[in-house]
Amino acid sequence: MVAVIGLGNMGMAVLKRLIASGHLPRGWDLDPAKREAARQAGAEIAADLAASLAEITLFSLPHDAAVAAVLQEALPALQPGAVIIDTSTLSPRAVRGFAEQAAAQGVSYLDAPVSGGPAGAAAGSMAMMVGGDAAALERATPILQHLTARLLHIGPSGAGQVAKLVNNLLVASHLVTAGEALRLGAAAGVAPEALLPVLNGASGRSAVTEVNWPRWIIPGTFDSGFSAGLMRKDVGLALALARELDVPLEATGRAALLWQELREAVPDEADFNHLSAAILAGAKP
Ligand code: NAD
Numbered sequence: 001m002v003a004v005i006g007l008g009n010m011g012m013a014v015l016k017r018l019i020a021s022g023h024l025p026r027g028w029d030l031d032p033a034k035r036e037a038a039r040q041a042g043a044e045i046a047a048d049l050a051a052s053l054a055e056i057t058l059f060s061l062p063h064d065a066a067v068a069a070v071l072q073e074a075l076p077a078l079q080p081g082a083v084i085i086d087t088s089t090l091s092p093r094a095v096r097g098f099a100e101q102a103a104a105q106g107v108s109y110l111d112a113p114v115s116g117g118p119a120g121a122a123a124g125s126m127a128m129m130v131g132g133d134a135a136a137l138e139r140a141t142p143i144l145q146h147l148t149a150r151l152l153h154i155g156p157s158g159a160g161q162v163a164k165l166v167n168n169l170l171v172a173s174h175l176v177t178a179g180e181a182l183r184l185g186a187a188a189g190v191a192p193e194a195l196l197p198v199l200n201g202a203s204g205r206s207a208v209t210e211v212n213w214p215r216w217i218i219p220g221t222f223d224s225g226f227s228a229g230l231m232r233k234d235v236g237l238a239l240a241l242a243r244e245l246d247v248p249l250e251a252t253g254r255a256a257l258l259w260q261e262l263r264e265a266v267p268d269e270a271d272f273n274h275l276s277a278a279i280l281a282g283a284k285p
Pocket of ligand 1: 009028030063066087114224225
């Protein structure tokens with residue numbers, strides 16, 4: 001049996017992918033409307049969180065505090081031997097604490113953040129970077145292989161989150177630098193539409209120029225399913241990690257600061273791709 005706790009943009013896509021791969025997952029979210037949508041999609045919806053858990057339980061929650069709240073209720077209700085696969089993006093320090101708390105109850109907690117967004121979750125093509133016990137990961141792998149194209153065991157508890165924060169610090173920086181470079185091109189008379197095929201066939205390309213700009217920014221859809229607020233959280237976690245370890249971030253730190261400074265032009269509820277578009281349009285801190 002498998003369960004998904006947190007049925008937002010990512011959790012709902014994961015749940016539907018599990019249903020499409022022949023599972024009958026349980027689902028739970030604080031929001032009754034999300035629970036009803038999951039029931040209509042074919043999931044089993046129980047009366048409360050404790051009754052919604054399973055041998056393999058995936059979390060898809062917004063932040064450390066939400067996971068702490070869910071664990072407080074879930075750990076006493078889980079059977080020893082159960083595995084929690086936490087796909088949320090969280091602080092490495094917090095997840096080490098969660099793994100210890102779970103281990104005291106005989107439960108394995110793996111940090112397993114993902115990349116690929118709701119579209120990747122729906123297609124089963126996410127990259128998942130896992131920290132924690134390898135044997136527990138092996139037990140969950142028959143489920144996880146329906147969700148991921150790349151399932152990577154990075155190291156001990158917290159290592160998955162470190163990998164995710166490094167990745168998202170780069171994505172956040174690439175959105176800043178691509179917006180700025182395309183602005184220079186546009187000011188000099190070459191539009192983004194003309195520049196992007198050049199960059200993507202040359203050495204200046206990144207996932208932001210290859211995917212984000214053509215898929216969400218140029219057509220103006222801005223429907224990636226990842227909010228600027230969640231990216232700000234990830235950037236904040238990366239900066240906190242750098243401070244904790246006394247690692248200077250000269251260039252990525254400046255890009256991270258811009259994410260905070262452009263909060264008015266790009267509010268937390270907006271799609272995260274707006275940040276790059278706002279820089280192209282000349283938004284100033
Ligand atoms: P979201 O805000 O759409 O969904 C979060 C869900 O969690 C909401 O439905 C909310 O009601 C629910 N929730 C909050 N507290 C809860 C609690 N105590 N108990 C039960 N449910 C609770 O967020 P999302 O975009 O789905 O992201 C989920 C996680 O995945 C985040 O940590 C995010 O950083 C990460 N992530 C998101 C993406 C993406 O593209 N959206 C990609 C990779 C990773």
